[in-house]
Amino acid sequence: METTKFAIPEIIFGRGSLKYAGQCALRHGAKKVFLVSDSGIEEAGWVQRLMDVLAEAGINWIYYPGVTSNPRDYEVEQGAKFYLKNDCDVIMAIGGGSSLDTAKGIAIIASNGGKIRDYEGANRVERPLPPMVFITTTAGSGSDISQFCIITDVERAVKMSIITRTLVPNIAIVDPLILRTKTETLIIQSAVDALAHAIEAYVSRIASPFTEPQSLKAIDLIMRNLQSAVQTRSLDSLEQLSIASIAASMAFSNASLGAEHALAHSLGGQFDMSHGVIHPILLTSVMRFNLDSCVSKMADIGRVILNKNLGSDKETAMEGINKLDEFFASFDVPLKLRQVVNKDDQKHLEPICKMAVNDVCNLTNPRSASWQELLTICEKVW
């Protein structure tokens, strides 16, 4: 086997584990924590709870509340100035992917200088980052586990993927109690994001024996628990989704993703949409496009989804994809692009696909995908 790398943060998982945040910061020498979050998490009371935990540990903090959904380049650049002005030494974020990615972007600029777009792509961050202790409030983005950071370049209207090993946080605290405050929509969108991570990582050109079992574990847990998590909001189901998200993140952080995420980044940048909205629309179409280049692996996915084997790998794979379509249809989510964008936005699809072929995620798609092929996929799901 060619050299493969596997890096994940130290994970502290469990109901009530938020209480360890202070100890975690102290272990990384914190005197003044730079605390990143957003107004939703603040209103839910979690920012105050975290501040109490830090106070108990005798740690000072500066609060940076300026996180918006789908964080923009200028926002992280402003945040970095604020970080440097305040002489902080550890970055802590509590929130969904937007808060955590904002914190990562701030960490990059604060320690490496320049503009965030200088770091787009893989392995372009050279100097070490400040220690990062992250607390996720969703079970999907995986930013608390992964070496990915997604920031919108406003001028080009695209979500940039910034990928480098030093973006793996030092510690990820995952407290399923926090998930209880999430809306039904957010539970679905997060789980579907984790599912797309798991599937794209499994068939990635650089999947490894360290990432593959994590992908399959995540797919299995999401298929078995999402419906009950939405219906019952039981802590047990939410906890299982949370475990699934961690597994999916371990996989995609180290195996990267594929054409579906490349498209989702470009669509999301253009239309300011979250991943979770796009996956039910795009994922199975990209899987069908990829099928012939990875039949045996798609059959593994099918076996997990169907919990059985059909006559041939191809049949198992195809039936698995069909079942996934049914699964998405069982939730109240858009299944066509036209449901989430304006009718006259169809003209944007060509430039979006031209941008998507250059997204770093497209490099690891199991089948080479030209912009014309991506456009065909988008037109099929229009």
Next chain:
Amino acid sequence: METTKFAIPEIIFGRGSLKYAGQCALRHGAKKVFLVSDSGIEEAGWVQRLMDVLAEAGINWIYYPGVTSNPRDYEVEQGAKFYLKNDCDVIMAIGGGSSLDTAKGIAIIASNGGKIRDYEGANRVERPLPPMVFITTTAGSGSDISQFCIITDVERAVKMSIITRTLVPNIAIVDPLILRTKTETLIIQSAVDALAHAIEAYVSRIASPFTEPQSLKAIDLIMRNLQSAVQTRSLDSLEQLSIASIAASMAFSNASLGAEHALAHSLGGQFDMSHGVIHPILLTSVMRFNLDSCVSKMADIGRVILNKNLGSDKETAMEGINKLDEFFASFDVPLKLRQVVNKDDQKHLEPICKMAVNDVCNLTNPRSASWQELLTICEKVW
């Protein structure tokens, strides 16, 4: 779920990955590496190869060759003096469990002072350790992945378990090419050690959803590849065993072990034997002792070993254990204690079992085990 923690090093895996050792040391600020190994690895040429890699990266080193099998307390204490005298900043070890555990022991004393026995048990190391970059030459001990360090206390003639998160190395380089120089005996002993790690971790009282899939993956890979690795010495089989060892180590490092390892530590301390010799003798007997306290989990193990389900969990579990006995018998290894110790050593079994009940591994055994019960197990396999 109660709070569970999962910590592993960054892993760099693949044929030829030894070449990254210099870059890895540099990433941790190395100016002068403290390089630990033993004469066997030196004779096989790997120490020189590693020195060449360090030289290419412009890194100085001090070589500490004083590693013996089953490292002793006074040896690591001497090593720590040598480390401090030479102003080193990164500890690198290449070798099997003995070399890596010696390096860990040196790291503890060099940064925390005192005697190594001061740190016996869990979480007793307070100050941070120097960065550690480890290269394993076996596929079993797992010291390159784990938070365990096993050092013999000569006075008490016992292998002490020292367990703490900071003993997880920063980087583990696993290069399957290095495994080709191993003897048949060492391949078997290492794989059997990894198998025992995987099984004991799976049924441990603190197993988690993050450790369980790793255990099952390891069991599966070892059952399917050890025979062919021994017979053909093919690089593919050795590579699979290497992946299995990493998976097993991720599991036991975070889920700890059980009564079988507690006994193996005491027996090993008394008779200066490696784990790999003891597991085929003890493992299935401890599994039978534990069976009723974890039938469903033992059935999971049985399903992986047998690759099928029998009528009930109990049947599947029992047949799995029987199959494991057959598996051990298919190799030319001792299956009774009397084959590996002197006849009049039987009198030592009682003090050995009295020591084993206090081993930290015994705490996580799924069934409470008194010294009398451990003695009964030892007498059964005498």
